[in-house]
Amino acid sequence: MYICDCHCDTLTKLHEQGTSLYENDHHLDLRRLIANGGGLQFCAIYVPSEYRYQGGLRYALLLLDKYNRELADLSRRGIDCLPVLTRQDARDARRHQVATLLAVEEGGAVEGSLEALRIFYQLGVRCMTLTWSNRNDIADGVNDAITGGGLTAFGRQVVREMNRLGMIVDVSHIAPQGFWDVIELSEKPIMATHSDATAVCDVPRNLTDDQIRAIAANRGVIGINFASQFLAADPAEADIDSIYRHIDHMLALVGDDCVAFGSDYDGIKRPPRGAEGVEKFPAIIEYLLKKNIPPASVEKIAHLNVFRLLDEVL
Ligand SMILES: [Zn+2]
Structure with a gap:
């Protein structure tokens, strides 16, 4: 089945x-993704936290250049890869062997500059994770939640400008107050590209039931993260069934319009048993169907929800 995966750190x-990008021995490459039947892969430019106040822009450009060089390499290899830039691209994506969507993870990458944000848009970035887990000049990340900080004045400008440009606002990693500020402020559906459910595994990086309801009400999308420590209280026990449990919880809570995948491949140290890399997506889909999630819902989780959001946001 065609898979939209809302987060990977493969570019790092x-x-x-x-x-x-075409062929490697990391968690994810496009050769395996194409063998699965194709997909849309979000590719994150992750900016390490130490650069979040200074140097973030330069570091982000290194990964952006790598992305562009890999797209050129794919075209030399004769691979039909569509970098998704517009609503029409999103509608056309499935007619190509594979599609990518460029994201920035860590809003410190724009170094406090709306001009830089707009330049990132011009360079093809269509999604930005406002914070990583630490505080930046946009908001507090989950590691700083104790101070109760939400969106800063600059953070509010960033969200408004992302809405205007047609960039997906990603709330994974943000502390609760900033999350609620984004919910109130954003005029477009948002994403938590790689976050799980606190009710199933109680860690700060996951979403509470109230947050999941708010994302659903916003017509947003949540990508299920495959990091073992977010899936299961005992990470050593995490397996495909753990992925299923988070999906099942969200389906029961808000229905099937907001759940998707956000594997976090190549950003996670220990993937769950049975989901060791992108080649395991067919087995995950098979497992969800075996657990009696209706095929129409599985199709929404696999790709329809993400395509619907892209149609509304880009
Ligand atoms: Zn992340």
Whole structure:
């Protein structure tokens, strides 16, 4: 089945190790993704937290350049990869072998500048995770939740400008107050590209039931994160069934319009048993169907929800 995956950190691995997006031995490459039947892969430019006040822009450009060089390599190999930039691209994506969507993870990448945000848009970025887990000049991340900080004045400008440009506002990693500020402020559906449910695994990176309801009411989308420590209280026990349990919880809570995948492949140290890499998506889909999630709901989770959001946001 065609899969939209809302988060991976593969670009970081490619940058650090000089490896290829088409074929590598990391969690994810496009060769395996195409073998699955194709998909739309969000590719995050993750800016390490130490650069969030200074140097973020330069670091982000290194990964952006790597992304562009990999797209050129794919075209040399004769691979039909569509970088999604417009609503029409999102509608056309499935006619291509594979599609990518460029994201920035860590709003410190724009270094406090709306001009830089707009330049990122021009360079093809269509989604930005406002914060990583630490505080930046947009909002507090979950590690700083104790101070109760929400969106800063600049953070509010960023959300408004992302809405205007047609960039997805991603609330994964943000502290609760900032989350609620975004819910109140955003005029477009938002995403939590890679977050699970607190009710199933109680860690700060996951979403409470109230947050899940708010994202559903906003017509937003939540990508289920495959990090073992977010899936299960005992990470050693995490497996495909843990992924299913988070999906099942969200379906019961808000229905089937807001759940998707956000694997976090190549950003997580220990994937769950049975979901070790992108090649396991068919097995995950098979498992969801075996657990009696209706095929129409599985199709929404696999790709329809993300395409619906892209149609509303881009
Ligand atoms: Zn992340």
